[in-house]
Amino acid sequence: MAKAYDYLFKLLLIGDSGVGKTCVLLRFCDSAFSTTFIxxxxxxxxxxxxxxxxxxxxLQIWDTAGQERFKTITTAYYRGAMGIMLVYDITSEKSFDNIKNWIRNIQEHASAEVERMLIGNKCDMLDKRQVTREKGENLANEYGIKFMETSAKGNINVDEAFFSLAKDIKAKIDKRAAIDPLGKPAVIKPKLDPHKKVSTSFWSRCSLF
Amino acid sequence: MDNLPSIGDRNTQTIVCSFCDDIILRPQTATLTNKPTLLPQMNIEKTPSSDTENNRLSINGNDHVCDSLETFWLVLDMFTFENVGFSNTVNNQTKYLVCANCERGPIGFSPINPLTRQLEKEFYVAFDRIKYK
Structure with a gap:
């Protein structure tokens, strides 16, 4: 049997309550699905x-699960995260303004090497838009990170956003492996026991369990 | 499946979601196991039928009608899954598995160690709640 996988990335969704993070993870937030068990x-x-x-x-994708209500997300949540989607709601100026606070939170608690991406969600709700696309792009440029507008509800760009973030993390790892081929393992391979923690390298800390 | 698999057998085909066909497990990655379990029904019924009176689980204060299931595909590493969703921990003892795409479920469960609150590294996918491709 071929090996199960080549890379394992832990990704987080971060942003204010109500921006639709859960919808990005839970693809269907519609009431039509509200009778389902989950x-x-x-x-x-x-x-x-x-x-x-x-x-x-x-990809192991985590939502903040309501922790954002306490305004700070603890270091434990960021542990081992290799990619973070910063999500705001294009119909909420406030959620956009708060992105700066979230970035500060990430700088304080997450690894400096974590790959970030800015997501303007709910792009299907154009009539209620408060944050222009340009504003989103400018903020992303300011921090040197990628930007995308998505609609979890309309299933627009959601998969693309995850692909883009994963691609950037992979490029970073591959680059590092090329520079330091004899260094610590940059790629978590199943045979190396993904549960084992090696504390010396950021990239080897990407497994939780 | 052409021939019904026996306990201890590996899955010869791809295990997919019975609603949206999203791939859950690749062939040869899970082992058929006998594990009698009450698994909440996929659709929450407001007025459950009387013949299921005894098959109930209380989850977050709500009664859920369950099916009594015996046969499961067992996986020992969560990253063996191609795609799967894990529910929040229920009653401090279980995480339920759902389709990662359409989120219907539970298609299975994973026990939580009540002391460590960590997953036990046993992931059970109900034989009756998936299909093959």
Missing amino acids: STIGIDFKIRTIELDGRKIK
């Missing part, structure tokens, strides 16, 4: 497998 309990995280350049990548 809507009463909520999703903790998902495992998704994607393929990039012929390599299999496992």
Whole structure:
């Protein structure tokens, strides 16, 4: 049997309450689906497998699960995170303004090497738009990170956003491996026991369990 | 499946969501296991039928009608899954598994160690709640 995967990335969704993070993770937030079992309990995280350049990548995607109500997200939540989606709601100026606070929170608690991406969600609600696309792009440029507008409800750009973030993380790892081929393992391979923690390298800390 | 698998067998086909066909497990990644379990029904019924009176679980204060299931595909590493969603922990003892795409479920469960609150690294996918491709 071929090995199960080549890379394993832990990704986080961060942003204010109500920006639709849960919808990005939970694809259907519509009332039509509210009678399903999971809507009463909520999703903790998902495992998704994607393929990039012929390599299999496992994504473990976490939502903040209401922690953002306490305004600060603890270091524990950021531990091992390799990518963060900063999500705001294009119909809420406030959620956009708060992105700066979230970036500060990330700088304080997450690894300096974490790959970030800015997401303007709810782009299907054009009539209620408060944040222009340009404003989103400018903020992303200011921080040197990628930007995308998505609609979790309309399933616009959601998969693309995850692909883009995964691609950037992979590029970073591959680059590092090329510079330091004899260094610490940059890629978590299943045979190396993904549960084992190696504290010396950021990239080897990407497994939780 | 052409031939019904036996306990201990590996899955010969791809296990997919019975609603949206999203891939859950690749062939040869899970082992058929006998694990009698009450699993909440996929659709929450407001007025459950009387013959299920005994099959109930209380989750977050609500009664859920359950099916009594015995046969599950067992996986020992969560990253063996191609795509899957994990619910929040229920009653400090279980996380339920759902389709990562359409989120219907539970298609299975994973026990939580009540002391450590960590997953036990046993992931059960209900034989009756998935299909093959």
